[in-house]
Amino acid sequence: MMTSAAPLLDVQHLSVSFGGPSPAVDDVTFQIAAGETLGVVGESGSGKSVTAFSILRLLQPPGRITGGTILFEGRNLLALSEAEMRDVRGARISLIFQEPMTALNPVMRVGDQIAEALTVHGRPRSQARARAIELLDAVKIPDAARRARDYPHQLSGGMRQRAMIAIALACHPPLVIADEPTTALDVTIQAQVLDLLRELRTRFNLALLLITHDFGVIAEMADRVAVMYRGRLVEEGPVRQILRSPVHEYTQNLLAAVPGMPTHGGNGR
Amino acid sequence: MALLEVSGLSKHFVRTPGLFGKKSIVKAVDGVSFSIDEGEMFGLVGESGSGKSTTGRCILRLMEPTAGDVRFKGENVLGFSRERMRRARRDMQIVFQDPYSSLNPRMRVRDIVEEPLVIHQLGSRDERRTRVRELFELVGLEPSHLERYPHEFSGGQRQRVGIARALALNPAFVIADEAVSALDVSIQAQVVKLLLDLQQQLKLTYLFIAHDLRLVEHICGRVAVMYRGRIVEMGDTTAIFANPTHPYTKALLSAIPVLDPDAPRTRIALDPASFDAAASLREIGAGHWAAV
Numbered sequence: 001m002m003t004s005a006a007p008l009l010d011v012q013h014l015s016v017s018f019g020g021p022s023p024a025v026d027d028v029t030f031q032i033a034a035g036e037t038l039g040v041v042g043e044s045g046s047g048k049s050v051t052a053f054s055i056l057r058l059l060q061p062p063g064r065i066t067g068g069t070i071l072f073e074g075r076n077l078l079a080l081s082e083a084e085m086r087d088v089r090g091a092r093i094s095l096i097f098q099e100p101m102t103a104l105n106p107v108m109r110v111g112d113q114i115a116e117a118l119t120v121h122g123r124p125r126s127q128a129r130a131r132a133i134e135l136l137d138a139v140k141i142p143d144a145a146r147r148a149r150d151y152p153h154q155l156s157g158g159m160r161q162r163a164m165i166a167i168a169l170a171c172h173p174p175l176v177i178a179d180e181p182t183t184a185l186d187v188t189i190q191a192q193v194l195d196l197l198r199e200l201r202t203r204f205n206l207a208l209l210l211i212t213h214d215f216g217v218i219a220e221m222a223d224r225v226a227v228m229y230r231g232r233l234v235e236e237g238p239v240r241q242i243l244r245s246p247v248h249e250y251t252q253n254l255l256a257a258v259p260g261m262p263t264h265g266g267n268g269r
Numbered sequence: 270m271a272l273l274e275v276s277g278l279s280k281h282f283v284r285t286p287g288l289f290g291k292k293s294i295v296k297a298v299d300g301v302s303f304s305i306d307e308g309e310m311f312g313l314v315g316e317s318g319s320g321k322s323t324t325g326r327c328i329l330r331l332m333e334p335t336a337g338d339v340r341f342k343g344e345n346v347l348g349f350s351r352e353r354m355r356r357a358r359r360d361m362q363i364v365f366q367d368p369y370s371s372l373n374p375r376m377r378v379r380d381i382v383e384e385p386l387v388i389h390q391l392g393s394r395d396e397r398r399t400r401v402r403e404l405f406e407l408v409g410l411e412p413s414h415l416e417r418y419p420h421e422f423s424g425g426q427r428q429r430v431g432i433a434r435a436l437a438l439n440p441a442f443v444i445a446d447e448a449v450s451a452l453d454v455s456i457q458a459q460v461v462k463l464l465l466d467l468q469q470q471l472k473l474t475y476l477f478i479a480h481d482l483r484l485v486e487h488i489c490g491r492v493a494v495m496y497r498g499r500i501v502e503m504g505d506t507t508a509i510f511a512n513p514t515h516p517y518t519k520a521l522l523s524a525i526p527v528l529d530p531d532a533p534r535t536r537i538a539l540d541p542a543s544f545d546a547a548a549s550l551r552e553i554g555a556g557h558w559a560a561v
Contacts, residue, residue, distance in 0.1 A: 043454070191526075213453065214526065216483070220526045240531070258528065260528060
């Protein structure tokens with residue numbers, strides 16, 4: 001699973017506090033190798049999204065990182081200046097959200113939003129437009145040149161999610177953080193988006209930090225799985241090991257609650 | 270025996286796009302027929318916009334259907350007067366997806382659960398209070414929770430309050446409209462277990478509306494699959510999941526993420542040209558119907 005080279009992302013002893021009595025993220029350590037998909041599962045409030053936002057240093061106050069290091073491509077992201085961090089966001093690590101409608105700018109054409117992602121990171125404006133259409137094509141939006149002129153509300157939910165993936169991939173980042181990327185989608189559209197992510201992952205050698213509560217999505221996408229519970233990472237390992245022979249009691253209970261889970265007993269129905 | 274019989278149910282909306290646009294008719298529900306036996310948990314599945322929630326609302330006349338027939342215990346629900354319908358609702362209840370928006374945030378939960386009894390003028394004040402305590406116990410809430418407000422509860426507990434309220438009038442039939450969809454998986458399992466226990470204990474009949482096919486496979490004896498306002502396939506859940514016949518059902522079931530990382534994955538894409546959208550249901554096996 002891990003190559004001898006340094007991992008792409010190496011999170012060590014990360015702790016985050018929102019000022020409450022218990023930390024939102026408590027001494028969390030994990031690594032992601034280049035091209036690898038790490039699935040992060042856990043229930044609401046377990047700290048999985050907070051962990052992801054900490055990596056990008058996008059925590060909203062009063063949330064703040066109280067300890068640990070986040071090594072990415074050999075640099076400690078927590079030691080970077082805000083200007084240096086802006087060069088990382090979008091260009092080296094990008095983010096896909098659950099709800100594309102809140103992430104996309106409603107009054108800007110989709111093609112322009114992709115082009116903006118490129119020009120912000122120093123790509124020449126002249127090439128950005130053509131590249132935007134290429135990207136819409138890469139995420140399998142039919143008739144990309146025409147669709148580039150659409151506003152987000154003119155796209156269906158599945159197409160909006162593809163447009164957001166196109167923006168996330170614009171600068172060829174080696175790491176994409178996907179926070180519940182298919183949760184808001186119907187199951188047939190989810191299947192298409194997962195297929196697309198899998199294809200793009202191979203094509204661009206993407207590493208994926210995939211946050212989800214759906215073990216089906218985990219089984220389909222993840223190489224390794226990290227299970228979070230109350231801010232702590234309680235178990236981590238290869239996907240087959242976690243799904244088939246989980247060691248931690250919390251993971252066992254969580255899996256037993258999943259309807260149709262074939263392992264160890266299930267809920268007996 | 271059928272507790273609920275729905276036949277030819279339709280709900281059409283007229284859409285007027287702007288001042289000068291041409292009116293168009295959206296057939297949200299289009300000639301839906303099914304029946305639910307007493308004590309059954311009947312699943313109604315489909316993707317967003319397929320008309321499954323509208324079907325549920327039309328059955329309870331929270332929305333007036335455009336056409337069709339709904340019979341509950343043999344009586345024609347759509348022919349009921351306002352007053353008769355009000356009484357009928359004692360027997361037919363609904364639990365919604367989001368307990369947060371369906372519970373009045375400014376009422377204590379004891380009053381929320383008691384309200385249906387007050388509206389229907391049942392019992393004395395003391396009797397009602399006793400009934401509320403019973404209901405709390407029934408759905409697994411603590412008596413100490415009685416004086417709290419909805420925001421003081423977790424999502425799963427709020428859904429229990431919603432269930433207690435729905436059960437206050439001792440209904441025979443409950444529509445669960447995405448009742449567990451918003452809950453975390455472990456909480457979802459607990460609320461599902463509660464619904465199943467209540468089914469046994471109170472001889473309840475459910476219409477379980479959901480988009481989570483894996484869940485429906487595990488708890489519903491029969492299921493109907495809706496696509497664009499119509500039922501395209503209906504029958505025993507095991508038969509449909511093992512042997513889907515309609516192209517839409519095949520595509521839908523093939524899209525469910527498989528929980529085994531090593532299981533073969535075959536996605537079946539839906540080709541709308543491969544079937545007649547106007548075909549009516551016919552019986553293709555014992556109790557297995559498909560619009561093919």
